[in-house]
Amino acid sequence: MQGRSAWHRPAKAVIVAGVLASTLALAFGPASATPSPTSSAGGPPGVPAEVLPPVSGEIPASPVPDDASLVASLASALTVGPLGADVTASVVDAATGAVIFSRGAERPQQPASTLKIFTGVTVLRAMGDDTRLTTRVVTGKKPGTIVLSGGGDATLTRLPTDPTDLPAGLGARTSSLTELATLTAQSLRARRLTNVTLLIDDSEFTGPSLAPSWPNAYLYSGFVSRVSALSADGGRVSAGSPWRDADPALAAGQFFAQRLIAEGIVVQGQVARVDGSKAAGASQISSVQSPTIADMVERMLTLSDNDLAEALAHIAGGKLGGEASFAGGVRAVERTLLALGVSTSGVTVADGSGLSALNRVTSDSLAHILAITAFDAPAVGATVGELWPVASGLPIAGVTGTLAPRFVGLGTSVGRGIVRAKTGTLRGVDCLAGLVRDRYGRLLAFAFVADRAPGPVLAARNALDRAASLLI
The missing domain is CATH 3.40.710.10 (DD-peptidase/beta-lactamase superfamily)
Incomplete structure (x- = not known):
């Protein structure tokens, strides 16, 4: 035709x-004459x-x-x-x-x-093509409580990304929970706060975490993770693993707690979930941003x-x-x-x-x-x-x-x-x-x-x- x-x-x-x-x-x-702020000049050779x-x-x-x-x-x-x-x-x-x-x-x-x-x-x-998603740490309602709040960044990793590990042509460096923990610890010490309770907030996304039409095998065989506004390494148990976290947000929070402890911050109790949509008036402690939407x-x-x-x-x-x-x-x-x-x-x-x-x-x-x-x-x-x-x-x-x-x-x-x-x-x-x-x-x-x-x-x-x- x-x-x-x-x-x-x-x-x-x-x-x-x-x-x-x-x-x-x-x-x-x-x-463009202006490189992306997340691009690494020392990254892998492009195509x-x-x-x-x-x-x-x-x-x-x-x-x-x-x-x-x-x-x-x-x-x-x-x-x-x-x-x-x-x-x-x-x-x-x-x-x-x-x-x-x-x-x-x-x-x-x-x-x-x-x-x-x-x-x-x-x-x-x-x-738009230049928007970035933000993962934040904010103050909780109770004194000494901090909240790790997900913004939907599915590129967030546990450990910092090595630019040489990025696929050819994909030079936009992602953010990591390790970097966020370092920034958070610095900010907490500046506030004279070194003993905290950590909560997680993944309320940015609503509804079921798995599409109703997906077979269970998709999750168990590693095709996809539960969809969460807060996750690390795509909801995997580690960066190189095909296996998926049962609760990506909780797993991200637990790793973040470990990194805070490594930075000299005492984290009390167990990491728990909170609905951040009700946390009006929370002040930001630290944040990291995703690559651009583009x-x-x-x-x-x-x-x-x-x-x-x-x-x-x-x-x-x-x-x-x-x-x-x-x-x-x-x-x-x-x-x-x-x-x-x-x-x-x-x-x-x-x-x-x-x-x-x-x-x-x-x-x-x-x-x-x-x-x-x-x-x-x-x-x-x-x-x-x-x-x-x-x-x-x-x-x-x-x-x-x-x-x-x-x-x-x-x-x-x-x-x-x-x-x-x-x-x-x-x-x-x-x-x-x-x-x-x-x-x-x-x-x-x-x-x-x-x-x-x-x-x-x-x-x-x-x-x-x-x-x-x-x-x-």
């Missing part, structure tokens, strides 16, 4: 050259500054691309046994909205982690971080959905899609990570939202739009994140370093949705969704990689 307009692109849009410079030419982050070449191959003499062979090739590539019979797909020209390829693009399917694209767009619209969205997409996705969805829910909960996050996503002109027909959202078997999206909605992120118009006085971290956070084929080990099969090498896409994998589900520039200089948004894929998994992934490589 060619030439049909998939949607009406917003009147305000940056030109293609600007899009490619700000969202696709850089590996992680916008073009190449220019990932996409100016044009892949010679510009043909004809100004009108001949997409007939592409349509035939895609139809063949997506009709293979490992993907199964229920494969939907959408490929559109991001600049014009013209549909280049469509197969069942309006049929709802399970998106797995490609749903994180919706989550990223939603939290950026809710909070940095966190990039990290979520590149690494497909389920815990970070759920925290960001809750945060967006608190701003746009009436409550910082699973239900609030769902409402925030729905309202954001409608505000951006994306049809919610066939879209059902149950969480922020894509783990729920109840999630449904259409490949058309995925391609549409990706095109919008690429052409997001900057506000007056800004140089880039607020949605750029979604495009820049997409893993790079063969280079970063969940696509680092991929694009190694037959017919996929051309996509290495050029295709940027979010992966999605659950049992029987394999998806790939992203952006790529073709040989004609067009920026294409694409989504391939197979939710009845019999596998083998590696063969299914290779089929999707080959289909994406055909777009170049």
